[in-house]
Amino acid sequence: MxxxxxxxxxxxxxxxxxxxxxxxxxxxxxxxxxxxxxxxxxxxxxxxxxxxxxxxxxxxxxxxxxxxxxxxxxxxxxxxxxxxxxxxxxxxxxxxxxxxxxxxxxxxxxxxxxxxxxxxxxxxxxxxxxxxxxxxxxxxxxxxxxxxxxxxxxxxxxxxxxxxxxxxxxxxxxxxxxxxxxxxxxxxxxxxxxxxxxxxxxxxxxxxxxxxxxxxxxAYWTGQQYIGVGPGAHGRFVPRGLGQRTREARIQTLEPIPWMFEVERDGHATRRIVEQTDKDILKELVAVGLRTKEGVTHMSWNLRCPDHTLWSVFQGPTIASLINTQFIILDNRGLRTTKKGMAVLDAMLPDLIIAIENRFLIPSMTQR
CATH class of the missing domain: 3.30.750.200 (Transcription Regulator spoIIAA)
Structure with missing residues (x-):
């Protein structure tokens, strides 16, 4: 082992x-x-x-x-x-x-x-x-x-x-x-x-x-890279030889005996690799970043999404309602929860994730 x-x-x-x-x-x-x-x-x-x-x-x-x-x-x-x-x-x-x-x-x-x-x-x-x-x-x-x-x-x-x-x-x-x-x-x-x-x-x-x-x-909550080692470990990192923004989600083999066999054979036991899109990364960033006091800053968002700002993504009546009822704050610092919003974050996340999904929808042929 x-x-x-x-x-x-x-x-x-x-x-x-x-x-x-x-x-x-x-x-x-x-x-x-x-x-x-x-x-x-x-x-x-x-x-x-x-x-x-x-x-x-x-x-x-x-x-x-x-x-x-x-x-x-x-x-x-x-x-x-x-x-x-x-x-x-x-x-x-x-x-x-x-x-x-x-x-x-x-x-x-x-x-x-x-x-x-x-x-x-x-x-x-x-x-x-x-x-x-x-x-x-x-x-x-x-x-x-x-x-x-x-x-x-x-x-x-x-x-x-x-x-x-x-x-x-x-x-x-x-x-x-x-x-x-x-x-x-x-x-x-x-x-x-x-x-x-x-x-x-x-x-x-x-x-x-x-x-x-x-x-x-x-580091997890701010969307940084991390390497997962061992049976069932998860990782998020940019592999060598690919573009700087192409991050992969990696999962290692779960069971210890097969994991050891694969490591001895291949040098690692990565069972699954998923290339993450910008949308995937941003959804993760919001889901974990809003768990923190600082939330998602404009700087951390722009590093991963220079084409769409927090202001342009998190808009519309549903988000406005969360802001007006003082569950979330969107200002010059970035997007974060209030104290009462932090306690009910899981209930708010679906609406926030939908806002990201809507911003990244691919236009249909007729719209083009």
Missing amino acids: TKCLTTETKTLIESSQVSRINSIFFGGGTPSLAEPRTIASVIEAVTKTTQLHAAAEVTLEVNPTLLETGKLRDFRSAGVNRVSIGVQAFKDTDLKVLGREHSSLDSIKCIEEAVSLYPGRVSVDVIFGRPGQTLDSWITEIHQVLSICDQHISLYQLTLERGTQLFKWVQSGLIELPEEDMMADMYLEAVEILEKHGFEQYEVSNFAKNGARSDHNT
Whole structure:
């Protein structure tokens, strides 16, 4: 696995027009179960293939089990300089329902160890909308998080994954999730508490203090190129030999054994390549960019679409209504959501995507 990860890293970097790596993110699955030397090997493959920025952010997703907590120091020696800890809940009964193997005490120990090893570079993930969760218990939990990790916090609403035990329990009526209105209240209450404690909501689910934003995730949200390595990884980059604006969406083989076979045979296991049109890129830019506080700036839009401005694309009665009701703002800075608009972004995105689709419609023969 280590050999294949390093091989695919080198191959995909060499296949791209990427000349410098600004961040590395080990995520998906449970990368902290890997040996630190595996992490070190991938980082070394990057540095040998291209330039790694001197201040590059290197993040590792960590589950707060005792086994993984015990490796935090070795991961730092391997080159990791930031960790994202999947706490999910501070209530042991909820952790069991979610199928987690750690306890709330394990989480506290992991966070404390991480904060001492990676000062200012620790993020904690927490899930709300869990079965039986109340607003009061959620508020208590937020304050508990703040007492031990005060730099970066990510809040995610529980998503039921088909095929999991929790999904079956909810479908059968054995377990009930909080009502939608209650989950909305949980989100808004958490936002208010975090802002009172000096956190900046720089993205729908992400809050940072003292400039502790995630550089890597920000690259996704601002439409930058990224290379996906490993089973099931996704990437977006401009390959060598093609025009500067011809970006490809790439998906790697999902299953680990076939993935390794293909990497050993071809140097990579790219299963699917889709050449992205300008319209594809702009739809992605809006879908992810509006998740952020800054939204889509005129500069980032014009870099990808010099022929159509934000003003010319986002017009018409539907968009005007979103602006007049103060859900979105379109001004000299660009296109972004308001605070109340950020909370209902998913409901607005179809109208915004349709505006892009309409602008790029190919005229019919009669219209010509």
